[in-house]
Amino acid sequence: MEHFLDEAERREQELKKNIKPTIIQNDVEKNNHLLYQDFHKKLVDVITKISNLSSESRKPIVEIGFTYLENDNRYEYYASAYRIITVRKFFFFKKEKIYNWWRRVIIEVSSTFPDEITVKVHEKGTSETNPADIIKKKLKTKTKISKLNNETILWITDYLGYKASAHTFISYINSLNSSQTI
Secondary structure (H helix, E strand, O other): OOOHHHHHHHHHHHHHHHHHHHHHHHHHHHHHHHHHHHHHHHHHHHHHHHHHOOOOOOOOEEEEEEEEOOOOOEEEEEEEEEEEEEEEEOOOEEEEEEEEEEEEEEEEEOOOOOOEEEEEEEEEEEEOOOOOOEEEEEEEEEEEHHHOOHHHHHHHHHHHOOOOOHHHHHHHHHHHHHOOOO
């Protein structure tokens, strides 16, 4: 039979094992947020410049902005536009459809891995004439926060400004992972 003291010490050791990772996890998340803040501020400055332009100058963008909730690990950058998509039926009949289009870049700061973020790209288009006609696309990848630079800001704004596709943007983010720093 185990003594009370032995049992209490064993439980105490188990409690310490459970507490330690959460402290480390909170430190990782906090450090990642601090590391990401400089990039976020630069990106917000560029998005603010774009949103202050006249609607005629920033076409096709109708709206551009960002959201971030305090104490959350997600940063969201978004843009909306109107797009005309040509649909072919029966090889000779063309029909143009106007879509309300939204693009989002969601960056999630990792709470478990140091210097890591997840980049998610969301696109959604809804037909003006038929609300049931919806086009969606979602892609995601991971990269290091330390790899983000001014070129990444330009890629994000090109994606939100409908100059780059989701696949080319994700390919660029993946190329950050493979590039070597000397």
